[in-house]
Amino acid sequence: MSPLLNVENLVTWIASPKGVISAVDDVSFSVDSGRTLALVGESGSGKSMTCLSVMGLLPESGKIGAGRIEFKGENLLAKTPREMERIRGSQIGMILQDPMTALNPLFTIGDQVAEAFRREKLSKAEIRDRVIDVLRKVRIPAPDKRLGAYPHQFSGGMRQRVAIAINLASSPRLLIADEPTTALDVTVQLQILELLRQIQGDTGMGMILVTHDLHLVSRFCDDVAIMYAGRIVEAGPVSKVFNAPEHPYTQGLLDAVPTLDQDAERLALIPGNPPTMHNLPGGCRFEPRCPVSLGQCASEYPEWYRLGQDRRVACWQMKQRIA
Amino acid sequence: MTHAFVSVRELTKEYPVVTGFLGKKATLTAVSDISFDIGEGKTFGLVGESGSGKTTTARMILGAEPATSGSVKIDGKPLMNEKGRVDPVLRRMMQPVLQDPYTSLSPRMCVGHIIDEPLRTQKLLSGERALAQRVSELLDMVGLPQDAARRYPNELSGGQRQRVAIARAIAPKPRFLVLDEPVSALDVSIQAQILNLLKDLQSEFKLTYLLISHDLSVVSFMSDAIGVMYLGRFMEIGPKDEVLRRSSHPYTMILKSAASTDEGAALPISGEIPSPLSPPSGCPFHTRCPFSQQICATTQPELEAGPAGQFSACHFAKDIRAGKPAGTCATLATGAMGR
Structure with a gap:
């Protein structure tokens, strides 16, 4: 069975005043239906x-400089902007960090x-029912009374809903x-992720969760890909990667997070700063x-080294380790 | 007990607000009856959503916001003098470090100037050579290269900017720093560097910290004592180990389970923080508390002392502490013990 989304050797260039940078460099991953992939990085x-x-946004x-992006077996890079628009409207959804920017005030x-239902030929009452239905699904209390409310009347968590x-x-x-809960309070954060899960x-959709919060990854995601300076450095099932991280960056990242149980006087740390994209090191970026x-x-x-089937x-x- | 360097008593802040179409007057209580001490060279962590x-508490302690009632004493002296002004000697003793190093540093000043500005304005040091010398020392202390003095904030990364902000804060040799979310705008690997730096500076200069953060793990790493706030009140306050290891308030437990990686530890919580304009009756947390009982909606629990120096404002604190099967509290306690 082919995965829902398959990205292979993706290279994305960004033109900036200081020259062209490859913001995404040789990135490959796939997402299956019903599973959640975490993209983690600073x-x-x-x-x-x-x-x-x-x-396509x-x-x-x-x-996009090179690579393939296949969604349900179809090459997305070959689609016209028009076709991509249709796919975005019906097949691939996106949630951003700040819901206020996603909603029209x-x-x-x-x-x-209701916008999403306009394309279908439905009566006003039917659309209303469907809207109430969806709002109920995301647990907005008394949805029939909230239809007429404007985004500013909602709290951050409610807007994200x-x-x-x-x-x-x-x-x-x-x-x-993309960082759907970064702007929210911790208790609300969990509610939103629980809702998504x-x-x-119910629907078996596949999910990509972009985050820098390793706690959330270990609680809510199946697979993880760790990115550093435009590249994936380590990928695999969350449980395996977090329990036995192999890449020094993954190890450093996991060690640098303070946890409640530890009694350390100092945090382990990764010295220095991430490289600027205009001036990348010649070999491994880390x-x-x-x-x-x-x-x-x-x-x-470095080349890719495989550990078992999925890492x-x-x-x-x-x-040396594998040889 | 160490000598309390910062002593906060019954601090309250109310804002008059005008609501609605008819201009009805109401009172918003941002902080209500807060008391705590910070020992010299210690860190007190304030955590909450x-x-x-x-932040209002921190601003009152800095004297940036007049308190409606209550008092703040620093080094044994009242923060406010008879004229209702901040005591100038005490003001010089404390410095804030703010969350966002992108907005808290002037983009038009070079780093050297940002750091020596407080020294110039407070006339603590004069002569270009002496100032340059001090800036160079400070850059060293916060782990920035010497050539950073001539750079501008936009040339620096977030972590480097926060180092500049810290250098500026410690330039006048303060004894007390108020750290308001000092690392929440930074990436994980940089966060660890800044937290370690703050710890090093603390032990080197015997600094006293008030640390504000929404991140319980950051507070836990840094603090000696912790106060958990909700709607302007302390839910639980005490020595770090007591508050975190033997929590006796459901809200602390929920924050703890949210910060843990262990899925099994998750406690259910619904809804969001209510508006401080119309706070719930009784216990402010009862509307979201998974274990709330009838009494919680009617009677506000007072902060009551536990056995080991922690105080908790929950009617069932004793049961939770004992892990006694008292109604629903049984689930609560086992949830906490499971960690």
């Missing part, structure tokens, strides 16, 4: 650009959710959630910060 |  690591490439300065909640409802209205097969259970770098690392980008790591250290 | 009153 700011500037290319997570969001990867998603925008899949959605790159900014004007962006361009001038229209009521009801109008904005509306944004999810708008996406659900078209029952997408794939939902891309329930919806996934090499300048890597505690275990080898001679080869500075000059050659891969891009690190020269693996060469 | 947005709108819980953390």
